[in-house]
Amino acid sequence: MGKPHFDLFNLSLLSLFHLFILQFPTPISSIRKDIGFQENKLCRTTVQGRYLLSDDNGYVCKALSLDSWSNCCPGNGKRFSCQGCNVVSQCCNSYEFCVSCCLNPTKTEKELALKVKIAKPVTSGTYMSVFDYCAGRCRHNSESVVHENAYISDFHHCFSLPSNSSGGADTQSEIRLSGINVVVGRQGESCDSVCKSKGQSCVPNKLAVLNKCELIQKYMSCKGDCMASIGADQPAEVVEDAPKHLNPGACLFTRTQSQLSCDGSHRHTRRLCPCA
Numbered sequence: 001m002g003k004p005h006f007d008l009f010n011l012s013l014l015s016l017f018h019l020f021i022l023q024f025p026t027p028i029s030s031i032r033k034d035i036g037f038q039e040n041k042l043c044r045t046t047v048q049g050r051y052l053l054s055d056d057n058g059y060v061c062k063a064l065s066l067d068s069w070s071n072c073c074p075g076n077g078k079r080f081s082c083q084g085c086n087v088v089s090q091c092c093n094s095y096e097f098c099v100s101c102c103l104n105p106t107k108t109e110k111e112l113a114l115k116v117k118i119a120k121p122v123t124s125g126t127y128m129s130v131f132d133y134c135a136g137r138c139r140h141n142s143e144s145v146v147h148e149n150a151y152i153s154d155f156h157h158c159f160s161l162p163s164n165s166s167g168g169a170d171t172q173s174e175i176r177l178s179g180i181n182v183v184v185g186r187q188g189e190s191c192d193s194v195c196k197s198k199g200q201s202c203v204p205n206k207l208a209v210l211n212k213c214e215l216i217q218k219y220m221s222c223k224g225d226c227m228a229s230i231g232a233d234q235p236a237e238v239v240e241d242a243p244k245h246l247n248p249g250a251c252l253f254t255r256t257q258s259q260l261s262c263d264g265s266h267r268h269t270r271r272l273c274p275c276a
Helices: 002-023 095-102 130-137 169-176 191-197 204-210 213-219
Strands: 052-054 060-062 181-184 226-229 236-238 251-254 269-275
Touching: 052 095, 060 095, 095 130, 181 191, 191 269, 204 213, 204 269, 213 226, 213 251, 213 269
Parallel strands: 226 251
Antiparallel strands: 052 060, 181 269, 236 251, 236 269
16 A cells, blocks of 8 residues: 555656756756857968968968968958969969969869879879969979070969879860960961961960870871971971971971970971960
8 A cells, every 4th residue: 555655756756856847947958059169270371472371262461461360361352363363374473373363163173183293203192182282383383484494474373284294185285275276377487476467475385285296186287297306486387398308297396395485487387376
């Protein structure tokens, strides 16, 4: 007879406890699980400039204006700014704006950029991020110099894909020639003259892109072989009425890219020219 009384007593206590919980909810029950502290992103920045920096968000700012907590630029300027850049040749007169412009996904394809080797040896590694690629590529590279010690122009910070990068050659060439009008010149004409006749200018650093047999053969008839040659008029095709020792109908490329020039010409060749 005592057990039912005990159970009734326990049931009453349990009911009172539930009533207490409903009336006075514990503080922890009011915390929402979907609210948390926002994680601050720490930016990476360029270190080459004395006054300007570019962060990996694509902003350029003065070095003294970096956020002390995030190491990011304020973000009140234009993102992916191409100020002082020729977007056709993908070359800029400022390192920081070259990096900013290069970070734009519409100008640098991540999949191809991450396949580019950091240095020429086959054992070299590849870039770990698009920022690493842009920061490295925008430094003075071989395609922006002539005779190994002079710049082709003030726009010597270039971020275009190098000619020896991994991936499909045709795809890379199409990307690097985006916005370029490839024109076959007349016999004896320089590329400066060819492009001027089209109301355009020759783009010097794109000569290296065209300096490949597969591209020369794409745009020119090349009835003879594609041969390595020496001269400032390459890439080019030898005209058919040229003397026999000049290999009439042959297409020519050079292995010495420092000799590539917009103003080069030869009386027995027709040049392949990048105009914009």
